[in-house]
Amino acid sequence: MSHPTYEALLDAGIVVAEREGLAGLSVNRVVAEAGVAKGTFYVHFADREAFVDALHARFHAKVDTAAAAAIAGLEPGAELLVAGVEAYLDVSLSDRAVKALALEARTDPKLSTLMSARHDRFAALTTSSFKAMGWPDAPAAAQLLSAMTQEIAVREFDAGRRLPASRRALRRYLGAT
The missing domain is CATH 1.10.357.10 (Tetracycline Repressor, domain 2)
Known part of the structure; x- marks a missing residue:
């Protein structure tokens, strides 16, 4: 089972991708959408x-x-x-x-x-x-x-x-x- 924050980041990525496309899919936008600190992103993704x-x-x-x-x-x-x-x-x-x-x-x-x-x-x-x-x-x-x-x-x-x-x-x- 995956961690809830991991899933929240992926869900936020979908929202950002729908709005911005691949070029606009930045770590900063994803963490802002997910409401987590930037360091949290790197706990789950390299x-x-x-x-x-x-x-x-x-x-x-x-x-x-x-x-x-x-x-x-x-x-x-x-x-x-x-x-x-x-x-x-x-x-x-x-x-x-x-x-x-x-x-x-x-x-x-x-x-x-x-x-x-x-x-x-x-x-x-x-x-x-x-x-x-x-x-x-x-x-x-x-x-x-x-x-x-x-x-x-x-x-x-x-x-x-x-x-x-x-x-x-x-x-x-x-x-x-």
Whole structure:
């Protein structure tokens, strides 16, 4: 279980990120929003990059929980992939500030390296479904699914809502009903 102050700092980071974006996400703004001393921040996080990574990790923990619930009982294959992707996209829409941070962080080498491992894990988890579907290059197909999912998330982020046509196209790509 994490410390309440740790969670309060992350919650404050979401508020600041929604208001200021990644460029405005400073330690000073976060501690002011959380109502704690600056030194308290450094009790929980080594630096700003560790804090942004913690925000991203918390986002992915929400994705993991939602995806696990969505795919429970499904066999590897197209329906499992679609259910997992839908869960990811829905969490992305509900946690827009962290998604925005992740998008902005793609250009920061220190942050993108930390975050790419979570995206690689998503691709690795989907490989078994592509194998079950008979795809000859399952790892490559899994990487492409990850990229397509990210693109849909970006488009939905920009639109501020689900994009049913994009989600239908992904289902068709996977051969899902």
